[in-house]
Amino acid sequence: MLTRSEIERLLPPSAYTDLIEQAFAAYARHETLPSRLAHLDSPPGEFHIKAAGLRDMVAVKIGACFYDRPATLGLPSIVGVIALFDGSTGQPVMFLESATVTRLRTAAATAVAVRHLALPHASTLAVLGTGAQAAAHIAAIRDVRPIERVIVWGRDRARTERFAIEHRAESARTAHDAASQADVVVTLTPATTPYLGVDDVRPGALVAAVGSDAPTKRELRDDLLAAAALVTDVTHQCAEVGELHHRPDTPVRAELGEIVTGLAKGRESAREIVVFDSTGTAIQDAAAAQALYAAAVERGEGRPLPLWE
Missing domain, CATH: 3.40.50.720 (NAD(P)-binding Rossmann-like Domain)
Structure with a gap:
């Protein structure tokens, strides 16, 4: 699992531009799984669900957009999570906060x-x-x-x-x-x-x-x-x-x-x-999540998430 502060530390903002450019190129060359989108209204807010696969991994993001959160909770209006899976086995490999990734990849x-x-x-x-x-x-x-x-x-x-x-x-x-x-x-x-x-x-x-x-x-x-x-x-x-x-x-x-x-x-x-x-697009999320996963593994960042204990 990666937290917001770990995400911000693992990759500098400047790294995302080349990363996302490469993801768009891979999509154009048909080297990705299709980018899929679902939308759910939940007044007074909404949920966006996006999924795609890039190389050997699949990313699924659930983002909640509730624009009254700053006034009612004192929290940002957008909150969410990304789950990254091994695309060949379906095994979850990483769970991370999504709003920071969304801000930087957008x-x-x-x-x-x-x-x-x-x-x-x-x-x-x-x-x-x-x-x-x-x-x-x-x-x-x-x-x-x-x-x-x-x-x-x-x-x-x-x-x-x-x-x-x-x-x-x-x-x-x-x-x-x-x-x-x-x-x-x-x-x-x-x-x-x-x-x-x-x-x-x-x-x-x-x-x-x-x-x-x-x-x-x-x-x-x-x-x-x-x-x-x-x-x-x-x-x-x-x-x-x-x-x-x-x-x-x-x-x-x-x-x-x-x-x-x-x-x-x-x-x-x-x-x-x-x-x-x-x-x-979810292709952007998949590219960013994969890069963060690789950096986290290399630097020993993040922590185990014992879902099956």
């Missing part, structure tokens, strides 16, 4: 998209949302592009100001004010009503839509999806819970893994707006 996936789809000189980043994912995204994107300016926007003005000060960023009063100045826009909100349209982003921008990971969530307006080239993490999953779910006739240029491996072309011009529909 930011890494966005960084992979930025690496392959953002303009080479992209230097201004807009982050829409100030929750748990925001800081991780700023750090991951700074690793792959020369970001000189970060602009943040959130629904809570006071929280946005505090976040901006803490992360050496500028705060914006509206989503438009932040996005319209940026080369890379990352949307990280649990919105159910879309708030970002084509008039809010500049030509050539990459928009990473991360918040839509359930059928009711949506951040991008129809006009933005219609005007942009759409790249998905996993197309069938985006059609179930992502931005693609709300505009299913939107043409998909490629999955990110196909672009990583050169099987498909990404950006076609410097003025093209590209949207990356990021729903978060």
Whole structure:
């Protein structure tokens, strides 16, 4: 079993970008088991169940999203676990806290998209949302592009100001004010009503839509999806819970893994707006869990979990 502090100690955040890029490439080459998704509403929250296999191991994640937890319990809104199994025998090999893994692998996936789809000189980043994912995204994107300016926007003005000060960023009063100045826009909100349209982003921008990971969530307006080239993490999953779910006739240029491996072309011009529909896949969880397992075994970290005693 691995705890949150052990997860944070075993792999640095910067290690996740290459790790997740390799996982997307493996998926594109059909070297993984299919990524599967289940969703369960449990008012006032919801559960996400994701499963996939990579190399010789299978990972299953159960994530609970209850946005009233900070107010009612004083705890983060997202909590969960990952179980890692030997794919040839079914034997469980590791049990670990999932929110930390999810935060780091999600930011890494966005960084992979930025690496392959953002303009080479992209230097201004807009982050829409100030929750748990925001800081991780700023750090991951700074690793792959020369970001000189970060602009943040959130629904809570006071929280946005505090976040901006803490992360050496500028705060914006509206989503438009932040996005319209940026080369890379990352949307990280649990919105159910879309708030970002084509008039809010500049030509050539990459928009990473991360918040839509359930059928009711949506951040991008129809006009933005219609005007942009759409790249998905996993197309069938985006059609179930992502931005693609709300505009299913939107043409998909490629999955990110196909672009990583050169099987498909990404950006076609410097003025093209590209949207990356990021729903978060179990392939990412499997890759991260395997790397953590290998590091834990090598360093003698973690502790036995005596389930069968």
